[in-house]
Amino acid sequence: MPNPGAIRPARILVINPNSSRTVTAAIDAAVAPLRLPSGPDITVTDLPEGPESISSQQDADCVVMPLARRIAEDSADAFVIACFSDPGLQTAREVAAGRPVMGIAEWGILRSLTLGERFGIVALSEGSVRRQRRMVRQMGLGERYAGSRPIEALAAETADEAIRIRLIAAARILIEHDGADAIVFGCAGMAPHRIAVERAIGRPVVEPCQQAVAAALGAVLLRAAP
Amino acid sequence: MPNPGAIRPARILVINPNSSRTVTAAIDAAVAPLRLPSGPDITVTDLPEGPESISSQQDADCVVMPLARRIAEDSADAFVIACFSDPGLQTAREVAAGRPVMGIAEWGILRSLTLGERFGIVALSEGSVRRQRRMVRQMGLGERYAGSRPIEALAAETADEAIRIRLIAAARILIEHDGADAIVFGCAGMAPHRIAVERAIGRPVVEPCQQAVAAALGAVLLRAAP
Amino acid sequence: MPNPGAIRPARILVINPNSSRTVTAAIDAAVAPLRLPSGPDITVTDLPEGPESISSQQDADCVVMPLARRIAEDSADAFVIACFSDPGLQTAREVAAGRPVMGIAEWGILRSLTLGERFGIVALSEGSVRRQRRMVRQMGLGERYAGSRPIEALAAETADEAIRIRLIAAARILIEHDGADAIVFGCAGMAPHRIAVERAIGRPVVEPCQQAVAAALGAVLLRAAP
Amino acid sequence: MPNPGAIRPARILVINPNSSRTVTAAIDAAVAPLRLPSGPDITVTDLPEGPESISSQQDADCVVMPLARRIAEDSADAFVIACFSDPGLQTAREVAAGRPVMGIAEWGILRSLTLGERFGIVALSEGSVRRQRRMVRQMGLGERYAGSRPIEALAAETADEAIRIRLIAAARILIEHDGADAIVFGCAGMAPHRIAVERAIGRPVVEPCQQAVAAALGAVLLRAAP
C-alpha cells in the first residue's frame, strides 16, 4: 500500500554532507540492518561539494545550499542528512515538498530520550561542543542534556581502531562527571564503535545515522497511512 | 528473553491497556502499513484486566502491574504500550530485560518535534489535560509544548464519525489560540481520523500508535546492529 | 469521608509504603515534635503489602493500588505518603475525596526552596538518582536542583550509625561539587541523622517526613478556615 | 536571639509591611485557625513606617530596611512577611540569625504546587503582574505558572464585599484562558474572600498568609527536632 507506482520501489537517500569516503562507508555499514527485502531502498552518498570534515560553523553553513539543491533535484521518498550538525535541516524540509527529511543529531538525541534520563554527546572537538549546546537549546531539550565531551579528532579519523579508547574515555566522563545515563555519538564516522563502547561503559550508546534512517523508514511506510 | 532461535520470526506486541475492543481494532488498522512481508510480526492485543477507558490517574495506575506481568511473561522482541498516559512505562522497561518498550505518548510527541516548532495535544478530557501537562514536564519538553485541548469524550467513543468535528475544533484552537504548528492525537482511539483532521487544519497530525510501533520496528531491526 | 463528628479528634495518617518496621519507627520519632496536646493525632503505619525496600520503579509502582485502597478506606483527615518516591500521590489525591494527601519528596523539596538557592538530594542508590531526576522534572523544579548523590544502601539500613559517614560524604559532594546549598534526605529512614549531618556540613538539612507532616498539620488546621 | 528560656512561650510575629489596619485585621482573622491552646503565640502587626499600599517596586523596596530592623530587634521565634511582594525576604533571613522567616508569596505559591498543575495569581494591579512575573522567574517556577490577572484595586480596598466579584472574574480568566487549575490570592487583604471564590470557581484557592504562618508553625515546632 505505500509505494503506489509499483514500478519504482520507495527510496531513502542518506546524504553525508562531507566528502569523506571513509565516513560514507561507515554510514552505509551502520544502516545495513534497516535494509529489508520488501522495504525501501536505502542509498548512502556523499556530497562532492562538501568539505572533508565539518569542524566549524562555516563548514556546516557552506553545505546548506548544495544539500538543498541535491534534495530538490532527487526523486527519493525521504532524506537523511548524515552530519551531526544537522546542516540545513529546515531549508531541506522547505525544498523537499512534503517528503520527510530527517537529521541525525535530531533523531540520535530523540532516541536517547527513551533510553535514559539525561543524554551526553561524544563530540569531535571543543568547537563541536559549542555548536551542540546551541543545537540542544534550539531543540528545547536542555533539561535532558548532561553535556558534550570532545575527543579532538577529525571526522575521517573516527573509524580508526585507535579512536575507540578516546570514545570510551569521553563517554565515561559524561556518565561519571556530567550525570549522563545514555550516550549519543556526535559524528557519523563513529558508527563502527557503537557496540564496543556500549559494552565498555554499561549504558546505552546511540548511533545517530541508524536512528535517523529508522525514522525515515517509518515515515516512508506510513506515507499513505490513514 | 530475547529472540531465542532462528525459526521464530521477530515479534512486536502492542498492548492496549484498556479493555475496549473498538480501540484495539482502531490501533490494529492504524499500524497495518508497518507490517512488512519480511518484517517482524506486529500483534495488537487488549488487557483484559484493564478498565474500559483510562480517564483518571487511578485508571492509569491500576493497569501498571498487570501490564508489567504481561510483558515479563511474553516472549515478544519489543513492546508498545498503546495508551496516551504511557502507564507503567518505566516499570515495563525494568521487567522487559533489555527488550525495547515504547510508549505512544512518548513517540507521538517526539515525532511531532520534527514536524513543527510547538506541538499541541488533542485530549480526551480536562483530566487528561492535567495529566498531559505533568507528563510533558516529566519529559522535559515544556519549551516545545503549546498545550492540550479536550474534546470531552470517552476512549471507546473516539472512533465515531461524529467525534471528528470535535477533533478538528480542538486542533484549530491549539493552532490559532495556543500557537501549535503540529498536532498529536491524545488517545489511541482517535487513529481513524488522522488524515481527515490533517486535511481540515492544514498542519501535520501525528497518530501516536503508528509512531511508537515504527520506533519499535526500528529498534527490533537494529537489535543486533554493530 | 471528612471529619464525621465532634467527638473524634482530627487525625493524620502517615503511611510508610514499605514493610520495614525500622523505617516506620524512624518516621515516628522524626515527627514526634509535631504532636501537640490540642493538635491532631498523628499515626504512623507501614503497608503490609509493601516490599521491604523501594529500590526500583517496580517497587514504587506496586504499592500504588494498595496505598490507594488504604486511603479510601481510612477515615483520617489527612494523609502522608512517607516514601521519597511519592508513589501514587496523584491517585491517592483522587481517592481521598478532598482530604489532603502530602508526599514527603514533594514537601522535603518545597521546604528546601526556602532554605537555599539550590537543593541537593542524598539518594539511596544510583537507581533512585534517576527516578529523582524524573520527579524533579515532573515538579518543574529543575532550575533549583543541584543534583542527587547516592549512598548505595537499602532503606532499612539507613538508620544505622555506620551510615552517617556516607550521608555526610554525599552531602559534601552535593555542596562542593554540584553547587547545592540546602540538602534534602532522599529516604524516610535517614531521619535520625538530620542534626548530625547539618552540623557536619554547615548547611540546612531537610528531613522530608517532618515537612510533609507539618504541611498536613497546617492543612488540617485550615480545613474549615474562611 | 532564639528562644531564651522556658518561661516565654514560642512566638510567631506576622508583619504586614504596609500601614493599613484593614489589611492587618484581615490577616489576623485569616490565621486564627492556626492558634492552638498549646501552640506558639501568633501576633500580627503592621509596620508604621510602611506606605498605605505596596503598589510599586519603590513601595516594596522602601520597607526593606525598616522590616529588617524590626526583625533584628524582636525576640520572636519566627517571622512572616505578610505582603505578596515578599519585600526584603533575603535580608530578613540574614538578620534573623537562624530564626525562620517566611514570605507569603513564597508559601502561597509553594502550597499551590501541591493542589494543581499550574497556579494563577489574582493580582492587585498591572504593575503587580509585572513584579510577580519577575518573582516567579526568580523562584525558578515558571514551568508551573499560568499567569497573573489584575483586579485594579488598592490593598486596603480588597476586604470590601464589592471586590469579590472582581476576584471571581480574574480567577475565572486564569482558569479558562490561561490554563491555571489552582489560584493564589496576590494580596494579604483578599483573605476574607477565599471560601467564596473557591466555591464560585470550583478549583482550590490559596490564601497566602495562612500558608506562610502554617509553615512558620511547622518550623517552630521542629526547631529542636533531631
Added chain:
Amino acid sequence: MPNPGAIRPARILVINPNSSRTVTAAIDAAVAPLRLPSGPDITVTDLPEGPESISSQQDADCVVMPLARRIAEDSADAFVIACFSDPGLQTAREVAAGRPVMGIAEWGILRSLTLGERFGIVALSEGSVRRQRRMVRQMGLGERYAGSRPIEALAAETADEAIRIRLIAAARILIEHDGADAIVFGCAGMAPHRIAVERAIGRPVVEPCQQAVAAALGAVLLRAAP
C-alpha cells in the same frame, strides 16, 4: 584584518542581506543618531546577491556564504547583519577574525530585556513567527518571550504608511493577549514607525538595527580598552 593604520577612522559596516533599497534606506535613517563627529563611520549597504525579501529559511540560508565573503573581504572594524533572522551570525563571527559582528535580532531582543518583563515580536509573516520561536529557544530566552504576531507583509512593504496600522494592531495583541510589555520590531524595514507605534501602545518599542549598531559602536570604542 583589523584597523590597519592610524589614518583611516574606525568604521562599522551594516549589511542588509536582502537587495531591497527601500529597506537599506530605512536602516540608514534609523541609525543616523549614532553617527558622531568624532565617532566611527557607519556605512549601510545591501547585499546584491541577496533575495528581495527574506521570507523563508531558504532565503535566510542562501545569504550566509555571500555575507561571510563580504565580511572576510572588508576592512571594517565591526559588522552588523541587518536582517531579523540573524543569518549566518556564527559563521560571520568565525570569518571576522576577532572583529565584532552584531545581529539585529540578537540586540533588539537583548535591549528589550531591559525595558520589560516579557518581549513580543512583530513579525512579517506566519513563517517568520516559526523561525523566531526557534531563534528565541536557541538564545535560551524562552522564559522572557511572550510571542510573535505576524502582519503578513513583505520586507519592502514595511516602510509604507499603510503598514503602521497593522504594526499597532499586532503590538496590541502581543500586549493584551500574550502578556508582552516590550515590543521588538521583527524586520529592519519597520524602522520608520518606531515612535508612532510606541506612542500608540504606551509601551517601549525597540528598533533592532539601532540597537545592534549601538552595540557595535560600544564594541569599537572599547576595542583597545584595558
Added chain:
Amino acid sequence: MPNPGAIRPARILVINPNSSRTVTAAIDAAVAPLRLPSGPDITVTDLPEGPESISSQQDADCVVMPLARRIAEDSADAFVIACFSDPGLQTAREVAAGRPVMGIAEWGILRSLTLGERFGIVALSEGSVRRQRRMVRQMGLGERYAGSRPIEALAAETADEAIRIRLIAAARILIEHDGADAIVFGCAGMAPHRIAVERAIGRPVVEPCQQAVAAALGAVLLRAAP
C-alpha cells in the same frame, strides 16, 4: 541632533553604590574609552551613604533608597548602577521618569551572550555566588549560565595586582570545569585586570561597567530617534 537644547550637553551619571574610592577610580578608568569629544559627558561618583563593600543582601538592600533619591534629584540623561548586585534597578527605573537606568550585572551578562554559549561569573565571595544564581534566574537566563566561582576578596581589594592570579584561577575553573566559554567580572573593582585575564585564559572577558555605560551611551544617542 541628540541633545536639542544645545546649552547643556547630555550627561551619563555612573553611581558606584559603595563608598570605596578605589572602586570608583577603577570604574572611571574603565569607561574612559567611551568618552567622546562630541559625546555625552560621563561622570562617575560613589554613594557616600553606601557601605564600604557590598557583600551581603543587606548591603545591597540598604543602598536602594539612597540610590533612588540620588537618581530622582539628578538631572542626568541616563544612569548606570555600578555594582554587580544591580541594587534597586527596578525602583531606579520607576523614579527616573523615563530616563534610561542600566545595571552593570544586567549588561555585563547580556554582552557575554553574544561572545559565547555559556557565561561564567567571577564572584567576590560564596555569598555573592548565591545572589548571582538568584539574579540569573530572575533574568530568565539559566540556560546560558555555566556558574559562578568566588575569589573570596572584598570589593576594595580587587584592584590589587595580587588579586589577578585568583581571577585567572577562578576563570579557568569556570571554563574547564563548569563549561563556560565567556567570562563576566562579578565586581566593578576587577576592571583593571580585564585584558590580562583575557590573555591568560584565551576566552573573552567582559568588564560589566564598560558594557552598561556603552548601553547608556547608545540609549542617550537614540533618545530622540524616530
